[in-house]
Amino acid sequence: MPLMPERVKYRKMHRGNRAGLAMSGNTVAFGEYGLIALERCWLDTKQIEAARVAIARNMKRHGKLWIRVFPQKSFTKKPLETRMGKGKGPLESWVAVIRPANILFEVDGVTEVIARESLRLAASKLPIKTKFISRHR
Amino acid sequence: MKSVSLNAFSRALGRRAGAKKLRASGRIPAVIYGRQAKPQNLEVNAKEMEDLMHRSMSENLLVDLAVKDDARAKRLALVQEIQHHPLSGKMLHVDFHEVAEDEKVTIMVPVETEGEAVGVKTDGGVLEHVLFKVKLRGLPKDLPEFISLDVSPLKIGEAIHLGDIKPPAGVEVIGDKHISVVAVAAPRAEEEVTAAAEAGAALGEVEMIKEKKEEGAEGGAPAAPAGKGAAAAAKAGEKPAAAAEKKK
Numbered sequence: 001m002p003l004m005p006e007r008v009k010y011r012k013m014h015r016g017n018r019a020g021l022a023m024s025g026n027t028v029a030f031g032e033y034g035l036i037a038l039e040r041c042w043l044d045t046k047q048i049e050a051a052r053v054a055i056a057r058n059m060k061r062h063g064k065l066w067i068r069v070f071p072q073k074s075f076t077k078k079p080l081e082t083r084m085g086k087g088k089g090p091l092e093s094w095v096a097v098i099r100p101a102n103i104l105f106e107v108d109g110v111t112e113v114i115a116r117e118s119l120r121l122a123a124s125k126l127p128i129k130t131k132f133i134s135r136h137r
Numbered sequence: 138m139k140s141v142s143l144n145a146f147s148r149a150l151g152r153r154a155g156a157k158k159l160r161a162s163g164r165i166p167a168v169i170y171g172r173q174a175k176p177q178n179l180e181v182n183a184k185e186m187e188d189l190m191h192r193s194m195s196e197n198l199l200v201d202l203a204v205k206d207d208a209r210a211k212r213l214a215l216v217q218e219i220q221h222h223p224l225s226g227k228m229l230h231v232d233f234h235e236v237a238e239d240e241k242v243t244i245m246v247p248v249e250t251e252g253e254a255v256g257v258k259t260d261g262g263v264l265e266h267v268l269f270k271v272k273l274r275g276l277p278k279d280l281p282e283f284i285s286l287d288v289s290p291l292k293i294g295e296a297i298h299l300g301d302i303k304p305p306a307g308v309e310v311i312g313d314k315h316i317s318v319v320a321v322a323a324p325r326a327e328e329e330v331t332a333a334a335e336a337g338a339a340l341g342e343v344e345m346i347k348e349k350k351e352e353g354a355e356g357g358a359p360a361a362p363a364g365k366g367a368a369a370a371a372k373a374g375e376k377p378a379a380a381a382e383k384k385k
Contacts, residue, residue: 061324061325064265101224108264
C-alpha cells in the first residue's frame with residue numbers, strides 16, 4: 001500500500017526547511033494513545049508502512065489505528081555516475097516532513113500495555129527518537 | 138464544581154522576553170477577563186498551578202483567585218484555556234474567565250467511559266469515542282468536572298447519543314441530540330484490510346496516469362508548431378506560384 005498523493009499539481013518540489021517545532025498535528029486528537037516525534041526527519045513511505053504493519057500485527061485486529069502523517073513531499077535523486085547538470089533528477093520517493101512534537105500514530109480500543117508495546121515496535125522502524133504519550137499526558 | 142483557592146499576582150512584564158523571564162523564575166503568565174472588569178495580566182506560581190492540575194480530573198477548574206494588592210479579595214474564575222509546550226507539556230500560559238456565581242456559563246467538559254462494553258468484551262468490537270468533549274451550560278457551581286458514561290450495555294452497532302447523557306441538576310447539554318458520543322463498531326475484517334491495500338495500490342498508479350496526461354499535453358503542444366510549419370510551408374508554396382504569375 002504505497003502512501004503517496006493521488007494527484008499533484010507539480011511533481012518535483014523544493015527541499016524546503018524543517019526548522020522549529022510542529023505547530024499543528026501535535027496533540028492526540030483521535031485515539032487514546034499516541035507516538036510523538038522528538039526529532040526531525042523526512043519519513044518516507046516505506047518507513048510509515050513498516051511501522052503501520054508492526055502496530056497492526058501486535059494489536060491482532062483489535063482496536064483502531066490512525067496514521068497522522070502523510071508523505072506529501074516528493075524528492076528527487078540523480079542516478080549514480082551521472083555528471084552534474086542536465087536538469088533535476090528523477091523522482092526518488094515521497095516523504096512526510098516530521099518536526100519535533102508531531103504525532104505520528106494514534107491507537108485506541110486496546111489496553112495501555114498493548115498500545116505501549118505496539119508503538120514501541122513501530123518506533124523501532126523509524127529513523128528518529130519518539131515517545132509514547134496518552135491523551136491525558 | 139467546587140472552587141479551589143489560588144494565589145495570583147498582577148504582572149508588569151509583558152511580551153515574549155518578559156514571559157520568558159517569568160517562566161525562568163518559576164511563574165506562569167496568565168490573564169483574567171470577564172464581564173465584571175477589564176482584562177488584567179497576572180502571574181501565578183508554576184508549582185501551585187501544577188499541583189492543582191494534578192489533583193483535578195480535567196483542565197476545567199473553578200478557582201477563587203486571590204490577586205495580591207487587588208481591591209477585591211477573591212475573584213471567581215474558570216480556567217478557560219491552558220497553553221502547553223508541545224514537547225515537554227509544561228504550562229506556558231493560563232487564561233482565567235471571571236464568572237459570577239449567579240450567571241450561567243457554557244464550557245466544554247471531557248467525557249470519560251466506565252466499564253467494558255458487551256460488544257467489545259464478547260464480540261470483539263471496537264469502542265469508538267466520537268466526542269471527547271461535550272458542551273454544557275449551567276451555573277459554575279453546578280457544572281461537573283467531567284461526564285462519566287457507563288458503556289457496559291453497549292452491543293455492536295449501538296451508541297450513546299448526546300440526548301442520552303443525563304447531566305447534573307441545573308445543567309443542560311448543548312448540541313444536536315442525535316450526535317453519537319460513544320459507539321461500538323464491528324471489528325474490521327481482514328478482507329477489508331487487503332481490499333483497502335489494493336485500493337491504495339491503485340491510487341498509487343493514478344499518480345502515474347496523471348503524469349502521462351501531462352506528458353500527453355506536452356506532446357500536444359509541439360503539434361501546434363508543426364501545424365504552423367505546415368501552414369507556413371503552404372504559404373511558401375503559394376508565394377513562388379504568385380511570383381511566377383507576376384513574371385508572366
